[in-house]
Amino acid sequence: MAKKQIAVIGAGLMGHGIAQIFCAAGHKVCIHDPADDVLQVAPGKVREIFELLGQDPSGVDNLSLHDSLDTVVAEVELVIEAAPENLELKQGIFEKLTETTGSGTILASNTSGIPISQIAARSSQPERIVGTHFWNPPHLVPLVEVIQGERTDTAIVEETIQLLTAVGKTAVHAKKDIPGFIGNRMQHALKREAIALVENGVCDAETVDLVVKEGFGMRFGVMGPLENSDLVGLNLTLAIHETLLTHLDISDGPQKLLQDKVSAGELGMSVGQGFRSWTPDEAEAQRNKMRDHLVQYARQRIKDRSEH
Ligand SMILES: NC(=O)c1ccc[n+]([C@@H]2O[C@H](COP(=O)([O-])OP(=O)(O)OC[C@H]3O[C@@H](n4cnc5c(N)ncnc54)[C@H](O)[C@@H]3O)[C@@H](O)[C@H]2O)c1
DSSP states (O other), X not given: OOOXXXXXXXXXXXXHHHHHXXXXXXXXXXXXXXXXXXXXXXXXXXXXXXXXXXXXXXXXXXEEEESSGGGTOSSOSEEEEOOOSOHHHHHHHHHHHHHHSOTTOXXXXXXXXXXXXXXXXXXXXXXXXXXXXXXXXXXXXXXXEEEOOTTOOHHHHHHHHHHHHHTTOEEEEEOSOOTXXXXXXXXXXXXXXXXXXXXXXXXXXXXXXXXXXXXXXXXXXXXXXXXXXXXXXXXXXXXXXXXXXXXXXXXXXXXXXXXXXXXXXXXXXXXXXXXXXXXXXXXXXXXXXXXXXXXXXXXXXXXXXXXX
């Protein structure tokens, strides 16, 4: 497939990682950020990812820096916006992108949770605006949820999925533009129950984490929850749901335990206290453990792809 030109708007935490994915696949990537300090360090950060993943760092030469949106977007196949999570700012960016790009350019937002239809509200061509929800860090986590807004053309969704698949991502189609898309809905349903278990004195936070990591969480890298239901039998899943579901937490807002901790400044590893206590060394060790785990998996995926 001919390599297409890609643009990334916003060179922060997510933007530089997204840019690296496309550079590594041989695409020319324009990156724009209005903050000059952020823009100037982007190539160095992209190069670090190449080194982390054992890829040829000359791929960073595919990256070009743009301090103005005007010079970015003349003839690009796909624009991915990774600017701050602010509706008005994103609406303005997409209004402008609609005017400055050709009608064949796909315009994608990496919003964490703002409905795509709202982001597209000021654009005259909402049919080419789509959500691409990368997970952090985007160069290590394979999944991208491709979100179809109320007016997004289905062909645009399909083309986006093809482009992402071609650069090694696992792209899935969220057919409805609902809060939390797919992954965060499941993740936060689990967190709500986890917090309730601690709040109700059933167990402490450490036990919650152990039960996931040493128990059912061990399956998840290999088998999703519905595959697992098929494995154990849907009759068993039904029987469990008949007795269990009425007992699960159904809080319709953030729980008191979470609110109290945030009010008390117990924000987590950054301050040494969240649901659990962290010394700086423990926090560092846990971050490294997570990074090493993700890097090992990402390197294996790159190797597997290069062999096929
Ligand atoms: N951080 C995460 O874990 C994560 C995960 C998934 C999705 N997201 C989403 O990705 C987007 C970016 O998040 P981030 O964590 O990279 O934020 P970030 O603050 O690290 O980066 C945002 C960048 O956008 C730049 N910026 C500000 N105004 C801009 C404009 N008008 N045009 C272009 N760039 C502009 C900033 O200078 C900054 O460098 C947000 O919508 C966020 O919700 C974040």
